[in-house]
Amino acid sequence: MPLMKIILAAPRGFCAGVNMAIESLDLTIKAFGKPVYVYHEIVHNKYVVDTFKSKGAVFVDHLEEVPEGSTLLFSAHGVSPAIRKLARDRKLTAIDATCPLVTKVHLEAIKFAKEGYTIVLIGHEGHDEVIGTMGEAPEAIVLVESQAEIDALPFDDTTKLAYLTQTTLSVDDANRIIRGLKARFPQIVGPPKEDICYATQNRQEAVHLLAEEADIVLVLGSQNSSNSQRLKEIAKEHGKPAYLIDGAQDIHGEWFSDAQTVLITAGASAPESVVQEVVEYLRDRFGAAVESRSIRSEDVHFPLPRELRNLTISAK
Structure with missing residues (x-):
């Protein structure tokens, strides 16, 4: 018998908005050359940001850091009208990868x-x-x-x-x-359709449904990822030890001293590669067996920013 059981939650990891933003930045670097400047992190994930830094992306928190006439990508989190105006004033080629x-x-x-x-x-x-x-x-x-x-x-x-x-x-x-x-305020009104995104809801639902079966919960995601933090909080609300980690390098072996079943999930900006690294770590160290559990299917796709759509067509 395996020493440990891993429940691999699904849906997990990248959502449609993150996929679109990452594809947008990758294509922008290939089409316009490096450096490509990005206003804030493209998504809130250290692994993704570090990977793009190595490819020629420069992440900035102030547009004054971007040389006039440069190529700029707005991150998945969106920007204010004032930032858009400043980009125009600085004659930047701005590409908007805001999640729809x-x-x-x-x-x-x-x-x-x-x-x-x-x-x-x-x-x-x-x-x-x-x-x-x-x-x-x-x-x-x-x-x-x-x-x-x-x-x-x-x-x-x-x-x-x-x-x-x-x-x-x-x-x-x-x-x-x-x-x-x-x-x-009984008079208050809300939007016609709720604002919390489908991927956030689905990942939270999976943790709600599966945490009871686990002794410990691992959430793949970075500390500044809001949706990843929520997954950790939900697991703790179910009375389970829960850890938010960027990858296998953050794991402490003593977490598993009394753990026979580990639930693994990932925030919407965490790549599947880091999930699999953690799975392999637990397999190698504890002889863990994996059971995939899907509570809902996702089939959502967002189009690239209009500035990049023709580039994709021409690249084909």
Whole structure:
């Protein structure tokens, strides 16, 4: 009998938005040559970022770092109108790899603001996606991420209010905040369709359903990945030791002293190669056997940015 059982959760890893952003950057480097500048990390994953640095991508947090006339890619998390304007002013060739699901939230913010709503954005302060969304209508948006912050809001029942959410939140946490907002402000309205992305929901659902069978949970993803952090938190809510790691090099053998069953999943920006490295580590060290468990199928594909579509056609 194997010494350890691995439950390999599915869906896991790259979502359609991450696949599109990574393909976009790869194609941009091939088409325009290096360096290609990227505003913020293309996705929140150390392995992916380091791989692209070796290919000629330069990641920047300020457009002033980008020489005028250079090629610039906007990351999957989206940017504000002010950043787009600055890119034009600096005569940059800008390619927009924003995830369409993030763009949806931006458009909802613009619509609500034009209709005179004050928008309560549910999200994490300082996250790239939140910064970009708030930049669409900064005078009309306030950010909350806790019941205490809801209680502190200065509005009354005559205020025209709407809510939006960051796409990578915990579904449970977001619903809790939405319930709190509706309890305090019965007049508040939301988007026609929820904002939390399909991939975030599916990966969270898998951990909810499978964590009970495991003694320990490993989440592949980087510390600054919001959706990966949520997966770790969900596992802990089920009373399981859970660790968020970039790869096998982060594993500590003592984690498994009492573990017979290990659940492995990956955030939406973590590549499958790092998942398989962890699987091989556990096979080699503990004789682990793997059982794949899929709780939902995914078949979503997002088109490349329009600036790159003709390049793809010509490359064929």
